[in-house]
Amino acid sequence: MPEMRESALTGFRTLLYKEVLRFWKVSFQTVMAPVLNALLFLLIFSHVLDRHVTVYGEIAYTSFLLPGLVMMSLLQNAFANSSSSLIQSKITGNIIFVLLPPLSWGEFYAAYVIASVLRGLFVGAGVLLVGLPFVELSFAYPLWILVFALLGGAILGSLGVIAGIWADKFDQLAGFQNFLILPLTMLSGVFYSIHSLPQLWQDVSHANPFFFMIDGFRYGFFGQSDVSPWLSLAVVGVSFVLLAALTLAMLARGYKLRA
Amino acid sequence: MSLPAIRVCAVTKHYGALQALAGVDLEVRQGEFFGLLGPNGAGKTTLISALAGLVRPDGGTLEVMGHNVASDYRNARRALGVVPQELVFDPFFSVRELLRIQSGYFGIRGNDDWIDEILASLDLTAKANVNMRALSGGMKRRVLVAQALVHRPPVIVLDEPTAGVDVELRQGLWAFVRKLNRDGHTIVLTTHYLEEAEALCGRIAMLKAGRVVALDTTDNLLQRFATHSLRVRLAEPAAGVALGGAAGEGGWVDFAFDSYADVESLLARLREAGAGVQEMQLGEPDLERVFVEVMQRA
Numbered sequence: 001m002p003e004m005r006e007s008a009l010t011g012f013r014t015l016l017y018k019e020v021l022r023f024w025k026v027s028f029q030t031v032m033a034p035v036l037n038a039l040l041f042l043l044i045f046s047h048v049l050d051r052h053v054t055v056y057g058e059i060a061y062t063s064f065l066l067p068g069l070v071m072m073s074l075l076q077n078a079f080a081n082s083s084s085s086l087i088q089s090k091i092t093g094n095i096i097f098v099l100l101p102p103l104s105w106g107e108f109y110a111a112y113v114i115a116s117v118l119r120g121l122f123v124g125a126g127v128l129l130v131g132l133p134f135v136e137l138s139f140a141y142p143l144w145i146l147v148f149a150l151l152g153g154a155i156l157g158s159l160g161v162i163a164g165i166w167a168d169k170f171d172q173l174a175g176f177q178n179f180l181i182l183p184l185t186m187l188s189g190v191f192y193s194i195h196s197l198p199q200l201w202q203d204v205s206h207a208n209p210f211f212f213m214i215d216g217f218r219y220g221f222f223g224q225s226d227v228s229p230w231l232s233l234a235v236v237g238v239s240f241v242l243l244a245a246l247t248l249a250m251l252a253r254g255y256k257l258r259a
Numbered sequence: 260m261s262l263p264a265i266r267v268c269a270v271t272k273h274y275g276a277l278q279a280l281a282g283v284d285l286e287v288r289q290g291e292f293f294g295l296l297g298p299n300g301a302g303k304t305t306l307i308s309a310l311a312g313l314v315r316p317d318g319g320t321l322e323v324m325g326h327n328v329a330s331d332y333r334n335a336r337r338a339l340g341v342v343p344q345e346l347v348f349d350p351f352f353s354v355r356e357l358l359r360i361q362s363g364y365f366g367i368r369g370n371d372d373w374i375d376e377i378l379a380s381l382d383l384t385a386k387a388n389v390n391m392r393a394l395s396g397g398m399k400r401r402v403l404v405a406q407a408l409v410h411r412p413p414v415i416v417l418d419e420p421t422a423g424v425d426v427e428l429r430q431g432l433w434a435f436v437r438k439l440n441r442d443g444h445t446i447v448l449t450t451h452y453l454e455e456a457e458a459l460c461g462r463i464a465m466l467k468a469g470r471v472v473a474l475d476t477t478d479n480l481l482q483r484f485a486t487h488s489l490r491v492r493l494a495e496p497a498a499g500v501a502l503g504g505a506a507g508e509g510g511w512v513d514f515a516f517d518s519y520a521d522v523e524s525l526l527a528r529l530r531e532a533g534a535g536v537q538e539m540q541l542g543e544p545d546l547e548r549v550f551v552e553v554m555q556r557a
Contacts, residue, residue, distance in 0.1 A: 014363025022351050093347035097406065100311055100341055101364035102333035259274075259314050 012107035015098065019115030023081055030119060034077050035126035038069045042131050045191070059222060066131045067145075068190035070124045071217045074149060075210070078120030078156035079163070079181050082112045086164025087173050090256075099258065105251035109161065109244070116157030117150060124149060138221060144229055145220030151236045152213040156181070158243040165256050184210045194226050209239045262325045264289045264414045264445035265310065270319030272305055272469075279305040280316065281469035287447060287462075289324075289413070292440045294460030294477070295449045296550060301466040303449045304344060307418050311341045323414055337365060340407035344418040344449075346399050348391040354378070354402055355387045358409055365410035377405045380435055397428045404432065408439075415439060416447045421455065433459065457481075457546035465553050472557035473549075480553075481544045488542035489514045489522060494535025502528055510537070 023030040046062035089095035098108070131137075139145065159181065167173040188210035194202050205211045206227075216232030219225035225232070251257070265287040272280040280302045287293045295303050308314035310321050312328050312335070321328045326335035349357060355374065362370035378384045381401040386394060391402065400420065407415060417436065421429045437459070440446045450456055456463060456477075463480055465473040473480060492510045493499045499512035502525070506512055514525060522541075529536055 010366040010368055011364050014360055017363070018360050021356075025351055089349075092350070093343075093345050094349045096313065096341075096343055096347060097349065097361060098364065099313055100336060100339075101361070101410075102336040102366070103364060104333075254315055258312065259308075 011101060011103045012111055015103060015107065015111035016114055019085060019111055020118055022085060023119050030077070031122050031126060034073050034123045035130055038073045038127040039130050041069055042066060042134060046134060060136065062135045063137055065191065066135050066137060067218045067221045068214055069131065070127045071152060071214050072185050072190045073127045074120035074124035075152050075156045075185055075213065076181065077123040078116040078153040079160040079177065081116040081119040082157050082160030083164040083173055085112070086161065087167055087170060095257070105248065109248055109251055112161050113154055113157035116160055117153035120153035120156065121149060140223035141220045145217060147233070148213060148217035148220065148236065151240050152217065155236065155240050155243055158247045161247050162250065165250060184208055188214045189226065190214055209235055212236050261289050263287060264291065264324060265447065266322040267306070268320045270309060270316045270321060272309065272314060272316045278469050283469065283471055285464055285471060285474070287445060289445055290443055292446045292459055292461050293448070294456040294463040295447060295466065296453065296456055296463060297466035298554065302469040303466055304418055307341065307416050307449065310416065311339060312336060337410060338413055340410065340412035340415045342403050342407045342417045342420050344422065346396060348399050348402065350392045353388050353390050354383060357391065357402065358405055361406045362409045367410055370409060373411070374409065377408050381405055382431065397424060400424055400428070414445045414447070418449050419451065421450060421452060453546040453550055465550065467554055467557045473553045477546070480549050481546065487516055487519060487544060489516065489525065490540040490542065491529070491536050492538040494537060495533060498532040498534035499529060502532060
């Protein structure tokens with residue numbers, strides 16, 4: 001009889017590996033394309049605004065913009081990874097191959113979210129690398145950069161799991177993406193400091209958790225931000241815990257996966 | 260007495276107003292080749308899905324090799340291999356990648372020797388490195404069987420595996436499944452091809468509207484339910500009909516009877532009536548008749 005090696009963590013590691021391999025096999029679409037999109041944003045906005053706008057007193061607009069673009073791309077791609085993988089698997093029916101094995105819902109959640117974070121980090125790193133030749137950028141507090149990148153990716157990865165499980169068709173997922181994720185990221189201060197907004201819109205921005213992800217992430221580069229990085233960390237941390245709890249509760253109930 | 264391979268106790272499941280399973284009790288012994296038959300919507304796939312943990316029953320318990328599918332789901336799922344009804348596949352991967360990934364999901368690494376053995380048995384070796392999208396429907400069906408076997412489950416459930424499959428593949432698949440059964444695997448089969456179930460299954464459960472309406476060995480079912488038949492072509496068909504036969508085309512008249520012992524007296528009565536027997540065919544009981552009769556009675 002051929003020898004087989006069994007390990008408790010192999011199931012989780014395999015699902016994570018499969019999810020990473022899935023986006024890596026089509027990296028032209030899943031990594032390169034979003035990097036190109038962000039680069040186009042950077043080039044267009046820098047051409048139009050760089051000489052006219054400074055932020056936090058002396059920071060050039062393009063320098064301000066790049067971390068925002070990095071985080072926006074990271075967040076959107078983390079969401080896209082788990083949501084698209086799950087809805088494709090549900091619609092084609094091959095989700096059964098993940099549901100039949102002895103994987104726990106915790107392993108299921110961790111594998112999909114970590115794969116999403118990894119795709120987000122790949123895309124974010126790509127945007128940063130292609131943007132750096134065009135801007136002057138400092139890295140004041142790298143640890144803050146990393147913490148917000150990881151937490152932001154995990155939040156959007158969790159939202160992607162929720163959306164992927166909830167949506168029964170691509171149209172519903174597109175609705176979730178276009179009417180919730182996209183407005184929240186675009187109105188989160190990626191392209192501007194909220195101090196440049198009227199008071200009303202500053203207050204509205206504070207109700208948007210995405211604003212705190214971008215602002216905290218940007219603090220890691222400049223050592224300056226619209227609100228305290230500790231406040232951002234608290235909002236982002238609590239958001240992650242709540243979303244993780246919600247996602248795990250859905251998975252534990254078998255919502256739309258185990259009828 | 261050894262542990263049953265599958266034990267289903269009082270399992271119920273509703274989908275809104277529809278009662279898919281209405282208190283199913285069932286035991287499948289280790290090493291059996293067991294058939295699960297029923298018309299569309301009888302609850303076969305729901306029952307299999309509940310066994311596999313894909314559906315959560317409203318009530319009752321299910322066990323695979325003594326492991327409760329809810330409270331001890333890891334061991335229950337390790338003991339079960341399911342070949343799903345739908346022809347589903349992951350388009351991102353090759354056959355070998357898919358089988359390695361499936362092994363990993365079950366906690367198994369270094370499974371290539373067994374994967375090679377399954378590929379060879381299912382005549383898939385030449386396609387091992389081909390992407391799933393490039394395979395024919397029959398090949399994809401074989402990969403589904405391979406995926407269900409990567410973790411060497413003692414219990415294998417095949418949910419209509421030969422639906423839309425050509426004769427050659429069907430025969431190859433049955434030869435392979437028979438070998439698995441001889442090697443000690445318990446096989447549970449659902450199919451609409453009743454002649455397959457009759458030829459393969461030692462015991463059969465028939466479901467209707469979520470209930471088990473018949474459960475016995477295939478031989479006993481054939482004995483209990485099916486009547487023998489005699490077809491005769493008569494010079495005077497009306498005389499045959501007067502003796503209780505059913506008239507067919509071209510002078511053929513069909514008679515049903517319970518035992519071959521009745522044939523002699525029937526022929527004697529036909530002779531006395533001057534029916535003039537010109538040709539004669541005896542019909543064996545078959546599972547299709549049993550199925551029809553059970554479904555009508557239930």
